[in-house]
Amino acid sequence: MKAKTLFDKIWDSHVVSSIPEGPDVLYIDKHLIHEVTSPQAFTGLEQRNLSVFRPGKTVATADHNVPTQNQHLPIQDELSRLQVQTLIDNCKNHSIKLYGLNHPYNGIVHVIGPELGLTQPGMTIVCGDSHTSTHGAFGNIAFGIGTSEVEMVMASQCVLQAKPKKMKITIDGNLDKAVSSKDIILYIISKISASGGTGYFIEFAGSAITSLSMESRMTVCNMSIEMGARGGLIAPDFTTYEYLKGREFSPEAENWDHALAEWKELKSDKNALFDKEWNFNAEDIRPMITYGTNPGMGMSITGNIPQLNFITEESRASFQKSLNYMGFEPGSELIGKKVDYVFVGSCTNGRIEDIRAFTNMVKGRKKANWITAWIVPGSKKVEKQAKEEGLESILNDAGFELRQPGCSACLAMNDDKIPEGKYSVSTSNRNFEGRQGPGARTLLASPLTAAAAAVTGKITDPSDLI
Amino acid sequence: MPIEKFKILESECVPLQAENVDTDQIIPARFLKATTREGFGDNLFRDWSFDKNGNRKNDFILNNPRFSGKILVAGRNFGSGSSREHAAWAIYDYGFRVVISSFFADIFKNNALNNGLLPVQVSDEFLTTIFLQISENPKTKIRVDLQTQEITLLSNGQKENFLISHYKKECLLNGYDDIDYLVNLKDEITEFEKKHH
Numbered sequence A: 001m002k003a004k005t006l007f008d009k010i011w012d013s014h015v016v017s018s019i020p021e022g023p024d025v026l027y028i029d030k031h032l033i034h035e036v037t038s039p040q041a042f043t044g045l046e047q048r049n050l051s052v053f054r055p056g057k058t059v060a061t062a063d064h065n066v067p068t069q070n071q072h073l074p075i076q077d078e079l080s081r082l083q084v085q086t087l088i089d090n091c092k093n094h095s096i097k098l099y100g101l102n103h104p105y106n107g108i109v110h111v112i113g114p115e116l117g118l119t120q121p122g123m124t125i126v127c128g129d130s131h132t133s134t135h136g137a138f139g140n141i142a143f144g145i146g147t148s149e150v151e152m153v154m155a156s157q158c159v160l161q162a163k164p165k166k167m168k169i170t171i172d173g174n175l176d177k178a179v180s181s182k183d184i185i186l187y188i189i190s191k192i193s194a195s196g197g198t199g200y201f202i203e204f205a206g207s208a209i210t211s212l213s214m215e216s217r218m219t220v221c222n223m224s225i226e227m228g229a230r231g232g233l234i235a236p237d238f239t240t241y242e243y244l245k246g247r248e249f250s251p252e253a254e255n256w257d258h259a260l261a262e263w264k265e266l267k268s269d270k271n272a273l274f275d276k277e278w279n280f281n282a283e284d285i286r287p288m289i290t291y292g293t294n295p296g297m298g299m300s301i302t303g304n305i306p307q308l309n310f311i312t313e314e315s316r317a318s319f320q321k322s323l324n325y326m327g328f329e330p331g332s333e334l335i336g337k338k339v340d341y342v343f344v345g346s347c348t349n350g351r352i353e354d355i356r357a358f359t360n361m362v363k364g365r366k367k368a369n370w371i372t373a374w375i376v377p378g379s380k381k382v383e384k385q386a387k388e389e390g391l392e393s394i395l396n397d398a399g400f401e402l403r404q405p406g407c408s409a410c411l412a413m414n415d416d417k418i419p420e421g422k423y424s425v426s427t428s429n430r431n432f433e434g435r436q437g438p439g440a441r442t443l444l445a446s447p448l449t450a451a452a453a454a455v456t457g458k459i460t461d462p463s464d465l466i
Numbered sequence B: 001m002p003i004e005k006f007k008i009l010e011s012e013c014v015p016l017q018a019e020n021v022d023t024d025q026i027i028p029a030r031f032l033k034a035t036t037r038e039g040f041g042d043n044l045f046r047d048w049s050f051d052k053n054g055n056r057k058n059d060f061i062l063n064n065p066r067f068s069g070k071i072l073v074a075g076r077n078f079g080s081g082s083s084r085e086h087a088a089w090a091i092y093d094y095g096f097r098v099v100i101s102s103f104f105a106d107i108f109k110n111n112a113l114n115n116g117l118l119p120v121q122v123s124d125e126f127l128t129t130i131f132l133q134i135s136e137n138p139k140t141k142i143r144v145d146l147q148t149q150e151i152t153l154l155s156n157g158q159k160e161n162f163l164i165s166h167y168k169k170e171c172l173l174n175g176y177d178d179i180d181y182l183v184n185l186k187d188e189i190t191e192f193e194k195k196h197h
């Protein structure tokens, strides 16, 4: 039999049928929904007089558009309140499980899926959110879809999807102490560009990947979309099984043994062919930071922004426009530059490991007095754990507060907006113009780099504080 | 919902000469609070189009009366970022029916096609020529023929073919949408479920 990649194996086993010269009908095991991209899909369904085909395979949460303070009170913003209420009503009418605001399982959709054990190896998972790629860290096919496709899944538990090409990215070697998985992925995107993965599904491999925790693997897969890829995945291994064991929706008893036996088969065959391969060396990766307005515009934190003559002629105007927006000069360095805001959170870096990393670095230090910092846990469970582990009190001692879960300043739909012209060192995933609020200037970095900025008030190499 | 049929479009163009136009520019997140599909066109490219007091910025291309038409021409890597279909809705609602670029982000392309907005991918060279012609003459017209998969710059007759999946082409030509197709497949899907676990 022809050697297959892990991606092929999962994809092929989920194809219900193929349209000649067209896409595949791909069966979806798990559909995650939230308040922002689902209402129009429910309306569409109702206008067609259809009901949700397999409501038991859909799980909902409210995350994008919720406040991160005073969640026990009614949502102040009228439109946000209506959107969250619409989700509640739709879920009720269609018998869909909802982990709404204040539910102990509530949180960012890509944080709760894994931590509840809803996300499992070998599955197909979709959500009306591009960072659905996060779930691929467990060795499954997970990708973001638009609202019309959300409606398709509701109507039929399938999406029509053309099979992407396959890319393999291997990172071997040992990571420096100050380097985290966020730096790995920012490094890769800076090398292959914000569109270098378009048309592909990526498998990440190599010793620098397999040595990562599940949380860190999720950070890598999360940002595969930022190079344009449909998604990224990592073959499940012992770390994956250990993480999933005993979670709320993980298989139990003999089901666990059965699942485990299946999961152990989930890897690319030795001679499987990829359409494209990249190899990187972990030792080359330093703490990273972005200087521009797409995630590919990243560099080592101690580096210099490229000079204009390093940029191809066609891209020069866009490059200059981007630097103008950021208020930076070509060729300049960022280290020592004053910043105003620090945001720790999002589905990229809002998990317990991220809050821990940040807390460990600020422990015994103080927040710089001009910094506004938002530390936003990715879920209720993360919030609870941070309290139980005593992280909250360490944060408080250092002048920080832990907020309540939600997407928050990652996309600034709620009140957590960075003001115009202000610099924000952010652990989220997008530094697009205005992403964190109109005129906001975002520098993407790891939780450690965010911590270093929070206590010094400036862009600081976290290696100096370890 | 059934989508509007698309066969041939001949129109003037609006040139947006920027690369990596992401979905946060097309429609910023703060406008995603709506629970219906309508009205997003008003906020298309909101932060490029309006200043913070809500006044139109005259230097932005959509506000330049010299350019109009149903075709948006944009730089490389259009539509990257979020999966928000609101981006496609906003462009369509504003009145565009075609977006031309030399490279599109995947999810955006799907979202556009699912809403009757045709993404036409051309070569970098052709894109440069189109921009050049429009800058010389803002009334430059382009003809997009879906049946023959041909895009023609009417000012000089230059042509290029574009790719589109056969299935999506049929859907657009006939105004079919995917959900009807999938709903008709329910028996097959149920059979698949039995085997699948």
Ligand code: SF4
Binding pocket: A063, A064, A108, A109, A110, A129, A131, A346, A347, A348, A406, A407, A410, A411, A428, A429
């Ligand atoms: S945290 Fe940001 S990227 Fe993640 S789901 Fe929320 S808005 Fe999307």
